[in-house]
Amino acid sequence: MEKDYYSMGTTADRTQAADQRKFMIWVYRWMFLGLVMTSLVAWVVFSNKNWLAYITQSSGLFFGIIIAELIVVFVLSFNIMKMSVTTAISMFLFYSVLNGVVVSSVVAVYTAASVGYALFIAALMFGIMSVYGYFTKSDLTRMGNLLSMGLIGLLIAFVVNMIWFNSTVYWVISFLGVLIFVGLTAYDTQRLKQIGEMSGSLDNNYMKIGVMGALTLYLDFINIFFLLLGMSGKRS
Template sequence: MAQFDTIRSAAGVRSAEIDVGLRAHMNKVYGTMSVGTLITFLAAWAIAGLSVTSDPAGAVAQLSGDSYLTSFGYAIYASPLKWVIMFAPLAFIFFGFGAAMKRLPAAGVQLVFYGFAALMGLSISSIFVVFTGESIAQVFLVTSIAFAGLSLVGYTTKKDLSGMGSFLIMGVIGLLVASVVNIFMQSSAMGFAISILGVLIFAGLTAYDTQKIKNTYLEMVHTGDQEWLGKAAIMGALNLYLDFINMFMFLLQLLGNRE
């Protein structure tokens, strides 16, 4: 009987250690994601500030009213360079981040993630030119509340969400193709449908990715490989960061007020 109590006590201690480790792991995921999000919006705001001026003497093109594009703004928003900037984050995800995960230590991968966040800021900086600052702040708040709720659902639910994964990934691919097509079609109805579907798909991915991050930790914590767990936390932060940014962008298309 004493031996059984000892085993049960040891199991309880081990379970408590896993709980503490899981909380620390999730804190690192959310902390890294939050810093990346902050970098993105600060970079976007700063770049937009360099792109627009109220002084026509130093302007290249007029936007509207007393707003003008600087030469820098014209280069990144109106020249062919805009296509490179638009698709650079996507190329980085497919080709750059995977290589960093294989070759760099966890600290290096984290720096790469922050660099990617700055690049994303450049890619979405036009929102500070197109939309009012007030509507950007409002949509950011709405997205933050929705994200927190969905992530909490993914963390606490007992239901296995893994079956959603392939369906949601297919939805993301469909959204990407439809978005590229609509760049040339310029259909407002299609754009509205893409935004609605985008919000729903990335809402689902937020819950799915949160559960996947939790389950991955629970599966791998027994290996004791802290370097791998550190990289897994950064990869989890990247996934949740992309869910947040995309949900924000689609909600902004639906709810944002344009300048």
């Protein structure tokens, strides 16, 4: 009888681990596809000098795209469970396309070497911290709460510095921003892993939650890249 109980426990653990892996694979799959979509759109726009010039010289269009991105994130964040899985994925990919346009105009300011360096370091940082968040036994909840509050303060400081620009303050904000998003990568990964443990099976609801998880990790990576590029990039 003891052996039967042990076998049942082992089977349950294996089933839970399998469900968790399916959920995390779903999350990383869409995060990766989102980054690929962003990269392709950025490359297409960057390769077309007329498009690039129009976007960079039209501040109204650029900020319109930024506002559209914020609207997409807002709609996904507050209405994700009311959508179908297809709609959630479509909106995430639409966001990736919009962000590709933004990325093209940002990287155009810097040398190719600077962009490549920032991309490599961002990928390395993100990968290390995501692996740490997945495998660590420490509870990162408290750290996540502190980082979230730090992010709010960082956004306020960034807006203020846009008005009264100071290069030293910008560098400090960027450095702190990298630390915050690197920490959030670990926290978000652990949180998603915990969600995966409770999923039971990868049904429609957990697929939609996984799309939001993909967007969260996508934003962590993109912000690390942008901040590193702003700190260390050489202008072309």
